[in-house]
Amino acid sequence: MADSELKAEDIIREIKKAGIHFVVALPDRVTSHYLLKTIMRDPDFKVVQVCKEDEGISICSGLFAAGHRSLMMMQYTGLLDSVNSLRGVAVEGENPVCMLVGLLGKEPGVAPTQSKKYGVKIIEPVLDAMGIEHHLVEESGDMQKIVPAIEKAYASTRPMAVLIGREPK
Amino acid sequence: MMQRDECLKVFKRHRKDEIVVAVYMAAQEMTHIMPNDLNYTFTGAMGQGSSHALGIALGRPDKRVVVFDGDGSLLMNLGSLVTIANAAPKNYIHCLCENGTYETNGSVPIPRAGQIRFVDLAKAAGYPKTYEFSNLWDWDYELDNILKEDGPIFVDLKVEPGEAYPEDFRRLYSIEYRDKFREALKKS
Numbered sequence: 001m002a003d004s005e006l007k008a009e010d011i012i013r014e015i016k017k018a019g020i021h022f023v024v025a026l027p028d029r030v031t032s033h034y035l036l037k038t039i040m041r042d043p044d045f046k047v048v049q050v051c052k053e054d055e056g057i058s059i060c061s062g063l064f065a066a067g068h069r070s071l072m073m074m075q076y077t078g079l080l081d082s083v084n085s086l087r088g089v090a091v092e093g094e095n096p097v098c099m100l101v102g103l104l105g106k107e108p109g110v111a112p113t114q115s116k117k118y119g120v121k122i123i124e125p126v127l128d129a130m131g132i133e134h135h136l137v138e139e140s141g142d143m144q145k146i147v148p149a150i151e152k153a154y155a156s157t158r159p160m161a162v163l164i165g166r167e168p169k
Numbered sequence: 170m171m172q173r174d175e176c177l178k179v180f181k182r183h184r185k186d187e188i189v190v191a192v193y194m195a196a197q198e199m200t201h202i203m204p205n206d207l208n209y210t211f212t213g214a215m216g217q218g219s220s221h222a223l224g225i226a227l228g229r230p231d232k233r234v235v236v237f238d239g240d241g242s243l244l245m246n247l248g249s250l251v252t253i254a255n256a257a258p259k260n261y262i263h264c265l266c267e268n269g270t271y272e273t274n275g276s277v278p279i280p281r282a283g284q285i286r287f288v289d290l291a292k293a294a295g296y297p298k299t300y301e302f303s304n305l306w307d308w309d310y311e312l313d314n315i316l317k318e319d320g321p322i323f324v325d326l327k328v329e330p331g332e333a334y335p336e337d338f339r340r341l342y343s344i345e346y347r348d349k350f351r352e353a354l355k356k357s
Contacts, residue, residue, distance in 0.1 A: 062224020
């Protein structure tokens, strides 16, 4: 495996380092097979499957209210579907919803804003317009972004998104 | 048909240390009828009450979580019935204040008002126990048992508006009160 590729086990290690035990998820084509399924088999995680992504924004907020950290896993299409919940629950509600978002169809090595895929192209501008911090994770060297991003989200009680640019293996 | 505020007053008499999540008109009334640091009204977007309550219930399996949801709200998040049944929190009680309208938004009727069997939707989603109440006496009589049974439990309360209470949306979504809730829950 080339050093620049993403490893699911590395992402899982970083998530655990950040103190995450609850994962709220709706399957994302980018991260389902190697990442979500592995997490679902891992006894260190409690996985809450949702029927629609906006539920997850609120479940994560409820978990925060109860004193727990959590991670919401979804595809970028689900994030776009959840914009009102992101607005009212995560941003205005000052809840540190941490999202791991698969950028299905993004071309390798191409910045999301330069993608030919419309939905991928608009994801970062949408997050910017909402004031939601985001970090692109596409290569093994990007792993170091994950824990500080989660820590900052909880310290500031603000949401953030880790955008997964390619399928982790 | 019961008055919603009277339902909350009955609940107040039975309440011990449960966490109560409420949305819209039930939330407005709750802040007057039973103020409590373990009240949670910070749901942020319509339809999300049941989901916030699930997060809290999963995070604190040692505490009973009762949510007073609205029928218009639940229709916006019907999938949450399946999500909740799948997560199967034993400490979760989902009360629906069914008044057939979007009361906060001008009392426009919900689609198929009065013709939806919400308990059937909950049962089909996988809730192991459901109740339906249209008079206060039955609600009062069963409530102690409901608060002890393993959930998730779905309770359909057939209600109409009662007394008018002052509305304060800033209070409902206040970060200060949300943080007070977090602190109170940590200590309880």
